[in-house]
Amino acid sequence: MTSILIHVFLLAGIQGFLLVILLFTRGANKAANVVLGILVGTLSLDLLQAAYTLSHMYEEYPHLMGITYNFPFLYGPFFYLYARLLTSEQRRLERKNLLHFLPFLLLVAYTCPVYFMSGAEKIQFIHLMNTSRPLQYAIIDHLKPVHGFIYTVLASRVVARHNRRIRDAFSNIDRINLLWLQSLTAAVAIIWSIVVGSVIAGSFFNLHFSGFDYAIYFSVSILIYAIGYIGLLQPAVLRQEAGEQLRPGGNADRDPLEEGVPRYTKSGLAGGTSDEIQRSLTRMMEQERPYLDGDLTLGKLAGMLSVSPHNLSEVINTRMNMNFYDFVNAYRVNEVKRRLQDPDAEKFSLLSIAFDSGFKSKTSFNAIFKKQTQMTPSQYRNHPPPPAPTPRTLQRGETG
Secondary structure, three states, rough: HHHHHHHHHHHHHHHHHHHHHHHHHOOOHHHHHHHHHHHHHHHHHHHHHHHHOOOOHHHOOOHEEEEEEOOOOHHHHHHHHHHHHHHOOOOOOHHHHHHHHHHHHHHHHHHHHOOOOOHHHHHHHHHHHHHHHHHHHHHHHHHHHHHHHHHHHHHHHHHHHHHHHOOOOOOOOOOOOOOOHHHHHHHHHHHHHHHHHHHHHHHHOOOOOHHHHHHHHHHHHHHHHHHHHHHHHHHHHHHHHHOOOOOOOOOOOOOOOOOOOOOOOOOOOHHHHHHHHHOHHHHHHHHHOOHHHOOHHHHHHHHHHHHHHHHHHHHHHOOOOOOHHHHOOOOOHHHHHHHHHHHHHHHHHHHHHHOOOOOOOOHHHHHHHHHHOOOOOOHHOOOOOOOOOOOOOOOOOOOO
């Protein structure tokens, strides 16, 4: 079993370094891919270190031992910065980002004496770490998952802000919703949970199962393959239209997890201006039906109305109590319902009707339609709800 795992870790480590080359040479999302490449590189080196340890090569080559000991303090910051760069919450790497790596640098300075030990001293130190770990190193081991979880939470908040921003700017978000990054964040949290289990078992119950280490590095191997398969397919996210035009109002960067923070507290819209924008918006949506454009964005619609994207977003959010995504797709659902009432609708598939109504994918169409009607499109087509009764005019002498 150990021999199989050694080969798995070696192959995943090699795969990781090949992925690093691809990430460094990829043009799109350049800064994000560089950070992801560094993250994958450190993980891959850690996997090779695991294979080196499991095969007991440290007994012959002790000077390679422990070179990745402090790497867990790199994983969280790199993952967090990757999330910020990928979502355009941060445009480029900045000097202040180095502060995230201060714990790692301090630990490197603290542990560097070990790296200057002789081979025999290093082997003796390794046996000490495996049998009776010094208190200071036990504390470091406890801090690793805490540090990792903090940055995992920070990354999840970045994704949450991103999802709110794109719903304020795009009417179709299938290719930019970063669901895969949410899944990746969950996977990272699971790996850190295994690390926590390992620390608790070893520190409080004196149980040192090699199975924990196997599970951690096996999970990292899967993570590297997942990044290689999915991460490279991720398109550029948040065009300038969304990344820039929503910022000036002071609301686009508000963390949706913060409760009690009012939206548009610095609004420059007067009541009459809001009313006029709302009337123009309603008239355009009903008469010109711009929602039929599957690529309709807040910027496009604002240009049609000759208003700023931020003011339009404010009107939709505060007057309609919806974000742009829900607002536009409500019209698309009504368009589908209207077309299904046409006697010739039986000639067309539901999907073709949906696409003609502005939807761009079957998955989003089904989800949005069911959310707004509590029925699937097929159920609605086969069993349409009865039309709402027309109010009867009250006759003279009747009371309402």
